[in-house]
Amino acid sequence: RHSMLPRHVQRLGRDWITHWSGSQILALNSPVSSYMRWAGHYPPWASFPLPISADFSANWRFPPFFGPWRQFQNSNWHLDNYTQSCCFHLPNPSMKSEGEEPRTKKRKLSGQDDTSTPEQETNLSNRREVSCLSVVQNEEKHGSKKGTIKRHWEYFCQQSKTMKIAENKGSDQSNTGIEATFDFTVMSYNILSQNLLEDNSHLYRHCRQRLLFWTYRFPNILQEIKELDADVLCLQEVQEDHYRTDIKSSLESLGYHCEYKMRTGRKPDGCAICFKTSKFSLISSTPVEFFRRDIPLLDRDNVGLVLLLRPRFHCKANAAICIANTHLLYNPRRGDIKLTQLAMLLAEIASVASQKDGSFCPIIICGDFNSVPGSPLYRFIKEGKLNYEGLAIGKVSGQEQFPRGQRILSIPIWPKKLGISQNCVYEIKQQQKEENAEEKLEAENPDNTQEIVIASEKLSSKLRHHFKLSSVYSHYFPETGIPEVTTCHSRSAVTVDYIFYSAANDDTAAQPGAEDSFCGGLKLLGRLALLTEKDLWTVNGLPNENNSSDHLPLLAEFRLIEQ
Numbered sequence: 001r002h003s004m005l006p007r008h009v010q011r012l013g014r015d016w017i018t019h020w021s022g023s024q025i026l027a028l029n030s031p032v033s034s035y036m037r038w039a040g041h042y043p044p045w046a047s048f049p050l051p052i053s054a055d056f057s058a059n060w061r062f063p064p065f066f067g068p069w070r071q072f073q074n075s076n077w078h079l080d081n082y083t084q085s086c087c088f089h090l091p092n093p094s095m096k097s098e099g100e101e102p103r104t105k106k107r108k109l110s111g112q113d114d115t116s117t118p119e120q121e122t123n124l125s126n127r128r129e130v131s132c133l134s135v136v137q138n139e140e141k142h143g144s145k146k147g148t149i150k151r152h153w154e155y156f157c158q159q160s161k162t163m164k165i166a167e168n169k170g171s172d173q174s175n176t177g178i179e180a181t182f183d184f185t186v187m188s189y190n191i192l193s194q195n196l197l198e199d200n201s202h203l204y205r206h207c208r209q210r211l212l213f214w215t216y217r218f219p220n221i222l223q224e225i226k227e228l229d230a231d232v233l234c235l236q237e238v239q240e241d242h243y244r245t246d247i248k249s250s251l252e253s254l255g256y257h258c259e260y261k262m263r264t265g266r267k268p269d270g271c272a273i274c275f276k277t278s279k280f281s282l283i284s285s286t287p288v289e290f291f292r293r294d295i296p297l298l299d300r301d302n303v304g305l306v307l308l309l310r311p312r313f314h315c316k317a318n319a320a321i322c323i324a325n326t327h328l329l330y331n332p333r334r335g336d337i338k339l340t341q342l343a344m345l346l347a348e349i350a351s352v353a354s355q356k357d358g359s360f361c362p363i364i365i366c367g368d369f370n371s372v373p374g375s376p377l378y379r380f381i382k383e384g385k386l387n388y389e390g391l392a393i394g395k396v397s398g399q400e401q402f403p404r405g406q407r408i409l410s411i412p413i414w415p416k417k418l419g420i421s422q423n424c425v426y427e428i429k430q431q432q433k434e435e436n437a438e439e440k441l442e443a444e445n446p447d448n449t450q451e452i453v454i455a456s457e458k459l460s461s462k463l464r465h466h467f468k469l470s471s472v473y474s475h476y477f478p479e480t481g482i483p484e485v486t487t488c489h490s491r492s493a494v495t496v497d498y499i500f501y502s503a504a505n506d507d508t509a510a511q512p513g514a515e516d517s518f519c520g521g522l523k524l525l526g527r528l529a530l531l532t533e534k535d536l537w538t539v540n541g542l543p544n545e546n547n548s549s550d551h552l553p554l555l556a557e558f559r560l561i562e563q
Helices: 005-012 069-073 118-141 194-199 214-228 240-253 335-353 376-383 427-444 446-458 533-537
Strands: 017-019 087-089 153-156 163-166 183-190 232-239 256-262 269-276 280-289 303-311 321-327 363-368 385-387 462-464 469-471 497-502 521-528 554-561
Touching: 183 214, 183 321, 183 363, 183 497, 194 232, 214 240, 232 240, 232 321, 232 363, 240 256, 240 269, 256 280, 256 303, 269 280, 269 303, 269 321, 280 335, 303 335, 321 335, 335 363, 335 376, 376 385, 376 469, 376 497, 497 521, 497 554
Parallel strands: 183 232, 321 363
Antiparallel strands: 153 163, 153 521, 183 554, 232 269, 256 269, 280 303, 303 321, 363 497, 385 462, 469 497, 521 554
């Protein structure tokens, strides 16, 4: 019946592999010839990587020769005729170097690659997603999902001061000792906006297309949140329409109160912080917009969100915890913008977390910082200081091995009218502190005042912040030195997501930080272990059958230490 097929397969063997079952055939509305071009007649956008060994039954996916994602959406696929025994399979592309930059995650102008009407596109999308859902439900009836990687819980033993591993998390607040304590868990999770997924489909060539539909992804994401059961959720890339229709109501039914800040301009996603009302009450919620119309440097639409929460039990009446969430600019060549966005977030945190006695309440900062461990931006967060004199803007985030942004950071990085000092606090408060310090110095030694002013001008290339921050994760596995990974797709596998916290003085897991100006602090009790790049590719990277974002959720357990 398909007598010509073997000859075509032999001609195309070097470029792609076909697995065919004669009883099941792809069904398209348009003739096959209008979609396919055989060897020697590829359309300019087709990409055919060299073949590697693959498990056809577990890793099939739609071939890229059907065009970009938008074009694929406009063709009416009959998914019921497309099963695991009938597929065209292109092998997984090999990982490219970290120095290669994925296209920036920007929304395309509406109608750019779209020839169908909005009504037709909506109807087609609904039909595709319903078909996809029926396939998922059918699979669930016949057995559990394959390819799961178990992440274990790591906890820090107080007696031996060494890390121990347990299969199950056991944090019962009623059995923590003689003194009543307040323990809680925090998750940071970039859940991958559907719009950004579709606009950057080149990052997900390794995925089967049915795994990329929101109707498949959202139940998986919600199930992860249910299983990990964090007291506080810091979510990034939360698409506004999905937040309204799916996410907010689902989380509220689980006992969370949700606060959300959408990106400015035409960006459809944003950041959310959700907390269990059984554990916390809301004192304040402050959105932070990094776009400033009057400052050319700040022309990007990233945002942050800062909450001040009050623990409901086992704490003093005035106890508070500051939780911040952000998603900094991706562009590896704009370290100047990244540092300015970070300074704006830190200034707002300093304002929200400030106590009457001048100290700060305990702080947790979560998010996708689009910067790798050891980079200047990362070190600034951890160490509380950064001398950026002579630093190229492309080296700030460490995302590229061979940075293309060679321009040197200007001194100062941001203009004075932003109203934020080099100490990452709002200028009014900074001026008050400086005036108080000057009065003290004048009283002690009037002759040295001019010298001190000149010295401060010479140190203008030094950024500082007043928080003593540690990272929940160490970023490398201690036994092997292999890097931990928080995101993994077709272009890279690196760490860009973090949970930073203000460590208590007796926190054995804390790294050396900046000055100790906190009223109490946080003790890290445990964390959900991360994975290596090799681990993730055993389940075909991210997203996959069970993990429906291109990022892993980060999870940590803390104990509030009060003075």
